[in-house]
Amino acid sequence: MLGFAQGRIVMALEGVYNLRSIANSFCACAKVLLGDKFKFNSPEMRPFESTWRVIQAVRDELKTCWPVLCSKLPENVSLRSRPSPSELYASSGSKSDVEDVDDLSGAVSSVNVIQVADDVSERLSKMKLDEDNLAMKTTSSCATAEPSPTDSVEAYNDASVVVSKRISDLSWRSVLSRTYVWYASFGSNMWKPRFLCYIQGGKAEGMSIPCCGSHDTSLPRGTMWKTVPHRLLFGRSFTPCWGTGGVAFLNPEINCNEESYVCMYKITLEQFNDVLFQENRLVLEDGQDGNVEYPDSPLIGSSEMEFMSTNQALHLEPIKDSWYSNVLYLGKEDDLPILTMTCPSSDIELFKSGELPLAPPSKTYAGTLIRGLVEGKQLDADGATNYINSAAARGL
Numbered sequence: 104m105l106g107f108a109q110g111r112i113v114m115a116l117e118g119v120y121n122l123r124s125i126a127n128s129f130c131a132c133a134k135v136l137l138g139d140k141f142k143f144n145s146p147e148m149r150p151f152e153s154t155w156r157v158i159q160a161v162r163d164e165l166k167t168c169w170p171v172l173c174s175k176l177p178e179n180v181s182l183r184s185r186p187s188p189s190e191l192y193a194s195s196g197s198k199s200d201v202e203d204v205d206d207l208s209g210a211v212s213s214v215n216v217i218q219v220a221d222d223v224s225e226r227l228s229k230m231k232l233d234e235d236n237l238a239m240k241t242t243s244s245c246a247t248a249e250p251s252p253t254d255s256v257e258a259y260n261d262a263s264v265v266v267s268k269r270i271s272d273l274s275w276r277s278v279l280s281r282t283y284v285w286y287a288s289f290g291s292n293m294w295k296p297r298f299l300c301y302i303q304g305g306k307a308e309g310m311s312i313p314c315c316g317s318h319d320t321s322l323p324r325g326t327m328w329k330t331v332p333h334r335l336l337f338g339r340s341f342t343p344c345w346g347t348g349g350v351a352f353l354n355p356e357i358n359c360n361e362e363s364y365v366c367m368y369k370i371t372l373e374q375f376n377d378v379l380f381q382e383n384r385l386v387l388e389d390g391q392d393g394n395v396e397y398p399d400s401p402l403i404g405s406s407e408m409e410f411m412s413t414n415q416a417l418h419l420e421p422i423k424d425s426w427y428s429n430v431l432y433l434g435k436e437d438d439l440p441i442l443t444m445t446c447p448s449s450d451i452e453l454f455k456s457g458e459l460p461l462a463p464p465s466k467t468y469a470g471t472l473i474r475g476l477v478e479g480k481q482l483d484a485d486g487a488t489n490y491i492n493s494a495a496a497r498g499l
Contacts, residue, residue, distance in 0.1 A: 108405075112136065114129075114132060114133070114136070116128070116129055149180070149181050149182060149183050150180065150182060150183070151182065151183050151184070152182045152183070152184055155176075155180070155182055158176070159176065162176070166420065167420040167421060168421070169406065170407055170410065170417055170418075170419060170420055171406040171407060171409070171410040173410075173420070174410065174414070275373075275400060275401050275404065276318060276319075276373050278405075279371060279372040279373040279376065279401060279404065280319060280371050280372075280373040281371070282371060282372040282373075282405075283324065283369055283370070283371055283372070283439055284369075284370065284371075284372050284375055284439055284440050284441070284442050285327075285367040285368065285369055285436050285439055285440065285441040285442065286367065286368045286370055286374075286375055286378060286442060286443065287329075287331065287365040287366070287367045287433055287441050287442065287443040288365060288366050288367070288368065288443070288475075289331075289335060289351055289353055289363055289364065289365050289366075289443065290350060290351030290352075290472060291345070291350075291351070291468060291471040291472060291475070292366070292475075293364070293365075293366040293472060293475030293476060293479065294307070294471050294472070294474045294475035294478065295326070295366075295475070295478070295479075296308070297309075297310070297471055297475075298366075298368060299322070300313065300314040300316070301314050301316065301317065301377070301378045301381050301382075302316060302317050302319075302320055302321075302322070302323070302370070302374060302378075303316050303317075303320045304316025304320070307471075309345075309467040309468070309470065309471050310344050310345070311343060311344055311345070311346060312343055312344050314381055315381065315386050315388050315395045316377075317373075317374045317377035317378070318373065318377060318397070319371060319373055319374055319377075321371075321374075323368040323369050323370050324369040324370070325368075325369035326366065326367065326368055326369070327366075327367050327436070328364065328365070328366055328367065328479055328481055329364075329365060329367065329436070330362045330363060330364055330365070331353070331362075331363055331365055331433055332357050332358055332359050332360075332361055332362065333353040333354055333355070333356070333357065333358065333361055333363050333431075334353065334354040334356075334358055334361040334363065334494075334499075335351060335352075335353060335361075335363040335494040336351070336352050336353075336354060336454070336461065336494060336495075336497075336499065337349030337350065337351055337352070337461065337462060337463060337464050337494065337495045338350070338352055338446070338450075338454050338459060338460065338461050338462065339426065339459065339460065339462065340460045340462045345464075345465055345467060345468040346465055346467070346468075347465055348462055348463060348464045348465030348466075348468055348469075349460070349461065349462035349463055349464050349495070350426075350464065350468065351464070351472065352426075352445050352446045352450075353431070353443065353445040354445075354451055354499075355416055355429055355431060355445060355446075355447070355448050355451070356448065356451070363494075364476060364481055364482075364490070365433075365443065366475060366479055367436065367441060369439070372401075372403065372404075372408075373401075375403065375442060376401045376402055376403055377397065378444075379402055379403065379427070379430070379444055380397055380398060380402070382426075382427045382444060383422050383425040383426065383427050383428065383444075384425070385397075385398050385422065385425075386398075402419050402421070402422070402430075403417075403430060403442070407430075408440065411430065411431075411432040411440075411442075412432060412440065414432075415431065415432050416429060416430065416431050416432065417429070417430050417432075418447045418448075423447070426446060426450075427444040427445060427446065428444075428446075428447055429444065429445050429446055429447040429448070430442055430443070430444050431443050431444070431445060451499065454499055455499045461498070461499070463492075463495040463496075464491065464495060469488075469491050469495075472487070472491055473487040473488055473491060476490065
């Protein structure tokens with residue numbers, strides 16, 4: 104966390120109902136943030152069963168807003184059934200008002216608090232902070248816990264979702280605009296003129312409707328091609344942009360016997376979020392005055408990036424019914440993460456069962472993919488056509 108934030112971390116402590124507890128908590132948090140490995144080294148550090156249940160319940164409620172909370176809690180934690188009489192007395196309100204911080208016990212009582220504070224201060228002082236570029240950060244993965252009258256969510260028959268929200272805070276854009284990623288495209292975005300519609304707006308040849316573009320219309324910093332061990336398939340049966348026919352998805356499951364082409368664009372994480380918004384139809388455009396409203400918080404922020412680097416994929420609960428709600432982490436290139444968006448694994452099962460249709464792409468859509476492969480010098484026209492036709496003809 105410190106490495107990603109370059110030292111710009113604020114830890115806010117609430118309450119101070121018990122000086123011993125707050126001092127223990129602050130000391131433990133500071134040590135972990137500075138790189139020390141946390142250990143359960145005393146019986147008093149084991150959580151109570153009731154506390155553990157509350158933590159699980161809170162995580163379940165909040166995981167739709169912060170997908171990183173979908174990860175499982177440790178299952179082998181030793182729990183305590185109830186506090187001892189001495190602990191109950193030590194945590195009472197009358198006692199907490201007169202506690203001496205030097206008299207700490209339990210989790211970190213064996214550590215001299217003054218010594219720990221000096222150590223923390225010394226280590227923090229050695230960090231190099233760019234004070235001229237400090238920015239407040241908003242990385243919530245959903246807009247609000249409770250919808251307001253100005254918010255609306257409308258589901259369409261094609262399972263995409265349009266979310267209209269008033270933009271209340273753009274600080275996350277400032278933060279994510281300084282982080283670069285590779286966006287790996289495997290469908291129509293392999294043709295660069297079509298992808299640039301998601302960045303600069305407008306529509307390319309073959310498209311029926313225009314794109315609104317990204318907040319940051321800067322061109323990609325780089326473009327490169329590679330293959331990935333995922334199966335290319337074509338599913339669904341109609342889109343407003345391409346008409347009748349299937350569109351491209353990657354099977355989220357890795358299969359070393361498969362090889363699919365991806366064209367990678369080096370863009371900012373802010374731009375990737377805007378592409379993700381547009382791909383899932385989360386941007387509302389007012390046809391009368393031309394105003395465009397984006398969701399007011401990112402779907403992929405720093406915590407989601409950290410989660411994906413370990414788990415390789417993240418199904419975005421806030422837009423779980425959208426077609427491209429599954430973000431895959433495909434590794435790194437030049438030390439930058441490679442991300443793409445596809446359908447969730449549950450949709451693959453529906454494709455297999457026939458509940459969702461597998462369908463060949465329309466001639467126009469297929470032609471766009473072929474142009475991307477040919478102009479990207481990956482295949483000649485015949486090879487690109489065979490690649491697309493083969494992917495569309497094979498069953499799952």
